[in-house]
Amino acid sequence: MTARRFRILSLASCIGMLLVLLAGAIVTNTGSGEGCGTDWPLCNGKFIPAYTLESMVEYSHRFVTGIEGLLVLAAFAASFFVKPRSREAIGYASGALLFTVIQAILGMMAVIWPTSDAVMAIHFGISMIAFSLTWLLYVWARRHEKALANPQADAAAERASSRSVPASLFKWVLAVMAYCYIVVYLGAYVRHTSTAGGCVGWPLCNGELIPELTGVTWPAFAHRLGAFLLGITLVVLFIYTRKMSGNRELTRSAAMALGLVVLQILSGWLLTETLNNEDVYVFTALLHTFIICILFNTLCSLAVRAYQLSRRR
Incomplete structure (x- = not known):
């Protein structure tokens, strides 16, 4: 092969x-x-x-x-x-x-x-x-x-990229991955229980910052809150990666993850806007699914590279 x-x-x-x-x-x-x-x-x-x-x-x-x-x-x-x-x-x-x-x-x-x-x-x-x-x-x-x-160029690139990568970065990325998975699970639960309509409007839920958490409202609101906190977490991760690692590859991956979570939140807004239009809702739901999968992949790649580069210090 x-x-x-x-x-x-x-x-x-x-x-x-x-x-x-x-x-x-x-x-x-x-x-x-x-x-x-x-x-x-x-x-x-x-x-x-x-x-x-x-x-x-x-x-x-x-x-x-x-x-x-x-x-x-x-x-x-x-x-x-x-x-x-x-x-x-x-x-x-x-x-x-x-x-x-x-x-x-x-x-x-x-x-x-x-x-x-x-x-x-x-x-x-x-x-x-x-x-x-x-x-x-x-x-x-x-x-x-x-x-x-090109083995010589690859070895030189690996040596250069392994500088100043703290071992703690891998643990932070792993924690963010775990939290991202929880948010994804909440979204999948909302989709399978058809409770997306529990929160009408965006960014407020039923016109309130914190709605009454009963019936179909609480799963939809929990997913929204989790997505918002994921965005905040990825902002912090990007700042930490840029400041502590000094590594362009890792910083680029963290920036990509941050950009993807912004797109994911915006695609969530599209979902709420197309909720009553079944023909369009199928496509906005696919977009929402696609973005979160790419985001999770980006975090996985970031975790692997952070682990590898920290061990080569």
Whole structure:
């Protein structure tokens, strides 16, 4: 397995996982989760189901997930044949395969047996972690290919970038990642419980800074509050990274994360504005999903590089 072929394979698995995430969001936002009844892996007892919008949306999601499973499995197998063998690459590939299997099992369980909204919200979080691992594998493959093409330049760049990176930065980024995951879970819970309408208006919720936290209002408000605090946290992380690390690569990643959370908050505003327009709401929900996945990937990459560079001091 050449470095170039492995990079292409890892990129394909990364793009495939993103499509799985977006397809899952479409299933949820169009209410197509029961489009294939309680049959799995068949759809309403057929390999190719009769055409209805719900069945085709759900079946397309299953089809994309199946293809992606094969890509992730291929990337996992190929990671053992990359020369020189890398424990980091094998770790990413193994994790991606593990979380892909878990999210497929959760999806199957949701179809066959009644599943709570709280569990279904975890399904999205598991898929996002799998996506992040395929992204990290692709980033590693790209860096590996460049290192093989010009080993001296890569070694010099690594030595230069490892200066003044405190070990504490990795811990801070890890904490921010964990909090980001909680905010993502709250958003997935709101989506699966259809409580987005609990907060009307933006940035106020039902015309109040702190609304009455009853019924469908509290999940929507909790997600909004969590997103706001995530934005504040990423401002602090950017300042800390820029001041304490003095590293352009890490500072650039922290700035990107900050920009993405601003876009995520604005896309949340778009969601509230299009809530009563089902045709548009599907696309704004996809945008919201896409941005948060890229944000989480950025934090994962920042955490990995902070850990690696701090150890090379």
